[in-house]
Amino acid sequence: xxxxxxxxxxxxxxxxxxxxxxxxxxxxxxxxxxxxxxxxxxxxxxxxxxxxxxxxxxxxxxxxxxxxxxxxxxxxxxxxxxxxxxxxxxxxxxxxxxxxxxxxxxxxxxxxxxxxxxxxxxxxxxxxxxxxxxxxxxxxxxxxxxxxxxxxxxxxxxxxxxxxxxxxxxxxxxxxxxxxxxx
Amino acid sequence: xxxxxxxxxxxxxxxxxxxxxxxxxxxxxxxxxxxxxxxxxxxxxxxxxxxxxxxxxxxxxxxxxxxxxxxxxxxxxxxxxxxxxxxxxxxxxxxxxxxxxxxxxxxxxxxxxxxxxxxxxxxxxxxxxxxxxxxxxxxxxxxxxxxxxxxxxxxxxxxxxxxxxxxxxxxxxxxxxxxxxxxxxxxxxxxxxxxxxxxxxxxxxxxxxxxxxxxxxxxxxxxxxxxxxxxxxxxxxxxxxxxxxxxxxxxxxxxxxxxxxxxxxxxxxxxxxxxxxxxxxxxxxxxxxxxxxxxxxxxxxxxxxxxxxxxxxxxxxxxxxxxxxxxxxxxxxxxxxxxxxxxxxxxxxxxxxxxxxxxxxxxxxxxxxxxxxxxxxxxxxxxxxxxxxxxxxxxxxxxxxxxxxxxxxxxxxxxxxxxxxxxxxxxxxxxxx
Ligand code: SF4
Numbered sequence: 001x002x003x004x005x006x007x008x009x010x011x012x013x014x015x016x017x018x019x020x021x022x023x024x025x026x027x028x029x030x031x032x033x034x035x036x037x038x039x040x041x042x043x044x045x046x047x048x049x050x051x052x053x054x055x056x057x058x059x060x061x062x063x064x065x066x067x068x069x070x071x072x073x074x075x076x077x078x079x080x081x082x083x084x085x086x087x088x089x090x091x092x093x094x095x096x097x098x099x100x101x102x103x104x105x106x107x108x109x110x111x112x113x114x115x116x117x118x119x120x121x122x123x124x125x126x127x128x129x130x131x132x133x134x135x136x137x138x139x140x141x142x143x144x145x146x147x148x149x150x151x152x153x154x155x156x157x158x159x160x161x162x163x164x165x166x167x168x169x170x171x172x173x174x175x176x177x178x179x180x181x182x183x
Numbered sequence: 184x185x186x187x188x189x190x191x192x193x194x195x196x197x198x199x200x201x202x203x204x205x206x207x208x209x210x211x212x213x214x215x216x217x218x219x220x221x222x223x224x225x226x227x228x229x230x231x232x233x234x235x236x237x238x239x240x241x242x243x244x245x246x247x248x249x250x251x252x253x254x255x256x257x258x259x260x261x262x263x264x265x266x267x268x269x270x271x272x273x274x275x276x277x278x279x280x281x282x283x284x285x286x287x288x289x290x291x292x293x294x295x296x297x298x299x300x301x302x303x304x305x306x307x308x309x310x311x312x313x314x315x316x317x318x319x320x321x322x323x324x325x326x327x328x329x330x331x332x333x334x335x336x337x338x339x340x341x342x343x344x345x346x347x348x349x350x351x352x353x354x355x356x357x358x359x360x361x362x363x364x365x366x367x368x369x370x371x372x373x374x375x376x377x378x379x380x381x382x383x384x385x386x387x388x389x390x391x392x393x394x395x396x397x398x399x400x401x402x403x404x405x406x407x408x409x410x411x412x413x414x415x416x417x418x419x420x421x422x423x424x425x426x427x428x429x430x431x432x433x434x435x436x437x438x439x440x441x442x443x444x445x446x447x448x449x450x451x452x453x454x455x456x457x458x459x460x461x462x463x464x465x466x467x468x469x470x471x472x473x474x475x476x477x478x479x480x481x482x483x484x485x486x487x488x489x490x491x492x493x494x495x496x497x498x499x500x501x502x503x504x505x506x507x508x509x510x511x512x513x514x515x516x517x518x519x520x521x522x523x524x525x526x527x528x529x530x531x532x533x534x535x536x537x538x539x540x541x542x543x544x545x546x547x548x549x550x551x552x553x554x555x556x557x558x559x560x561x562x563x564x565x566x567x568x569x570x571x572x573x574x575x576x577x578x579x580x581x582x583x584x585x586x587x588x589x590x591x592x593x594x595x596x597x598x599x600x601x602x603x604x605x606x607x608x609x610x611x612x613x614x615x616x
Contacts (some may be wrong), residue, residue: 017568022547026257029223039577060372066307068323090265094323144207158329159232
């Protein structure tokens with residue numbers, strides 16, 4: 001499945017405080033987060049981003065706090081994938097866990113400029129820059145993470161495994177209808 | 184394959200004999216932590232899993248600290264979501280205001296983390312507990328939700344950077360100066376996906392409070408965790424907070440490290456991180472003429488009793504510079520009370536500082552001391568990103584309690600030893616070391 005969209009380009013160390021400032025954290029409602037996404041770094045972002053667009057950045061994207069509001073805000077803004085030279089650790093796992101696709105590809109990240117058109121194939125990791133006519137390939141996600149993403153995120157993954165966990169691991173509270181016996 | 188300390192703790196929680204760097208594993212968690220910002224999201228996600236209860240009502244900790252005492256209606260709702268969930272699930276470790284504190288000071292103080300344990304928290308500074316020789320790391324709300332249901336979390340086993348400490352701190356230098364210096368060397372992503380493993384004969388010279396400060400900021404170098412070896416001081420600390428049994432782990436001889444950074448503690452100077460990155464460090468003696476509007480002393484990084492003692496030793500009998508604000512926020516109720524008994528609170532108030540209840544408040548630009556456009560703060564907190572403490576056009580300089588207190592008196596960044604005679608290091612651990 002490939003997605004087309006425009007590039008919103010940023011530099012190194014885009015932190016979670018600029019992706020969604022703490023002053024907006026008293027609500028985790030999507031529309032609210034989308035409205036203030038990237039506000040302190042790129043005040044025009046929220047009004048100009050369109051569904052399918054990409055955020056492309058250099059190293060250490062999403063550094064800072066563990067707030068899941070950051071990937072949620074990007075997802076709520078319609079961003080279909082974040083491409084970066086590298087990701088901060090917690091941002092990476094949060095994005096996987098909530099189902100915001102991301103690709104790590106320094107070459108593609110450096111090559112892209114604001115406003116250019118990309119076509120990304122999440123399955124193969126191919127990133128085609130339609131404006132420049134070049135293509136780069138991101139390293140694929142490890143199988144375990146692909147499983148979580150394929151399930152639709154960690155919650156769905158855990159829910160799907162619930163009966164198995166109840167049986168194999170003897171975790172009774174994972175059984176539907178069971179009472180938590182630690183209570 | 185020889186393993187690092189972190190890898191051994193992870194392996195012990197997966198049931199595997201050994202784990203290797205880069206491997207993805209699912210591990211059992213000893214404690215799952217959340218706060219008033221991250222837990223409400225986690226609770227909403229938890230409900231979607233459809234589990235009938237939490238995996239263990241004694242192994243979840245919920246701390247309303249960021250916007251508590253409730254700063255507005257929205258945050259009141261968030262705290263209420265957490266309170267209601269704690270009640271309905273029978274969660275034992277829910278800390279209402281009155282007994283609460285900033286989570287990363289509170290959790291160790293309550294004895295909820297001990298050496299060798301594995302803790303995840305939906306807060307990036309969960310790495311603080313590496314100070315006691317535990318593996319602890321920050322995760323997101325969804326991780327928290329899944330772990331509350333299953334007691335499990337997925338990890339990529341980290342490589343490690345060895346931080347070899349020698350010598351001992353002197354004068355006004357502290358654990359904060361060490362960690363700022365280290366982040367300056369590594370950069371904000373220098374330890375990305377890796378653990379920072381402290382080693383060397385400099386370790387036992389650091390007090391527990393200093394170790395907490397250092398491990399707290401591991402994330403600021405991008406690290407998954409920062410961990411200290413367990414020693415006599417750790418054991419003494421553990422016995423003072425909990426009677427629970429625990430297991431000690433240490434790195435195998437010959438464990439692989441991606442690099443080693445050697446730091447001589449005696450060579451450090453009071454250090455400050457300039458805006459807008461924690462890695463933007465320099466010795467405060469080379470800071471130039473930087474005037475400040477507000478000094479903030481506290482947080483999960485430097486809101487412990489030793490930090491308050493140092494700040495009070497500078498502020499006692501002096502005055503906060505005219506036109507300058509100084510805000511002190513002890514990290515927990517217990518620390519607050521201790522500071523009160525020791526006369527530190529009196530020293531702060533007489534100097535013209537305000538003392539806030541235990542809350543994250545100003546640290547994240549939440550409440551209790553927001554900066555206006557163009558204002559500058561020196562803070563003992565851990566982040567100085569754009570807009571971190573208020574207006575996107577304000578600035579935050581990160582420093583130790585000594586530097587922040589000296590700045591409060593001088594009205595600008597100064598090396599404390601320029602104005603105040605450096606104390607002999609008489610902390611308890613010095614004699615023990
Ligand atoms: S004091 Fe600051 S860094 Fe620590 S938990 Fe609170 S907001 Fe986070």
